[in-house]
Amino acid sequence: MKISFRPFPGLTIITAIMLAILVWLGTWQYQRLQWKTALLSEVEASVTAPPLTGFQDIADEIANKAPVDFRRIKVTVDKPYFETPFRVFTGENRDVSWRLYSPVINDGMTTFAALNVIPDEMPAPQIKAHAEILVGYVRLARPENKSHVDSTPEKNRWFGFNPMPEGHDWAKTVAGGADTRFYVDVVMGATDASLLPAKRPQIRNNHFDYMLTWYGLAIVLLVIYVILHRREGRISWS
Numbered sequence: 311m312k313i314s315f316r317p318f319p320g321l322t323i324i325t326a327i328m329l330a331i332l333v334w335l336g337t338w339q340y341q342r343l344q345w346k347t348a349l350l351s352e353v354e355a356s357v358t359a360p361p362l363t364g365f366q367d368i369a370d371e372i373a374n375k376a377p378v379d380f381r382r383i384k385v386t387v388d389k390p391y392f393e394t395p396f397r398v399f400t401g402e403n404r405d406v407s408w409r410l411y412s413p414v415i416n417d418g419m420t421t422f423a424a425l426n427v428i429p430d431e432m433p434a435p436q437i438k439a440h441a442e443i444l445v446g447y448v449r450l451a452r453p454e455n456k457s458h459v460d461s462t463p464e465k466n467r468w469f470g471f472n473p474m475p476e477g478h479d480w481a482k483t484v485a486g487g488a489d490t491r492f493y494v495d496v497v498m499g500a501t502d503a504s505l506l507p508a509k510r511p512q513i514r515n516n517h518f519d520y521m522l523t524w525y526g527l528a529i530v531l532l533v534i535y536v537i538l539h540r541r542e543g544r545i546s547w548s
Contacts, residue, residue, distance in 0.1 A: 336524035343517035352377035361503035384503035
């Protein structure tokens with residue numbers, strides 16, 4: 311087959327730039343698809359795994375790079391360090407409310423437990439001094455998602471789980487420090503972790519459709535480019 315091709319210079323440059331952008335966007339969505347698929351697989355493995363029974367179990371799973379976020383847990387904790395827990399802002403009740411976080415100990419290891427939610431005007435309840443059972447879900451701490459709203463430690467008001475905030479490190483207020491890589495999202499009143507429902511986060515994964523869209527636009531661009539040259543007699547084959 312003999313092909314004759316005399317491209318339009320300006321159109322060819324513009325088309326090449328647009329084609330490179332569309333291919334890059336499609337490839338980026340493909341990479342996002344791989345990442346999101348792996349993340350959903352990790353979440354599914356975690357939420358369907360048997361419940362953990364101690365903070366050291368969590369630390370061991372993290373050390374082994376096993377998924378632990380949203381995994382169920384039942385643990386017996388000793389007396390908390392503080393009678394009044396930290397108050398962290400939450401909008402889950404569609405008003406100004408505060409989630410209570412308290413440092414807790416299990417087998418000599420300290421981390422934090424997210425307890426009940428209270429209205430803004432309600433004083434934080436006192437934490438019981440005796441050992442008790444905590445049942446809930448393991449949550450990995452993500453300090454990089456900390457809110458830009460300034461917390462007011464003097465009023466015990468925080469705007470994000472801040473195990474390591476600048477100048478006010480929760481872990482430093484705990485004798486011997488605390489493991490701030492994770493905390494326990496406690497289900498108040500629950501007594502058996504195996505009876506808790508699997509807590510799957512709502513994570514959308516539309517990257518396959520996005521990938522096809524960008525690659526499809528790249529193909530359409532090439533087709534239009536060929537048609538324009540064909541109509542002007544700048545491309546032919548025999």
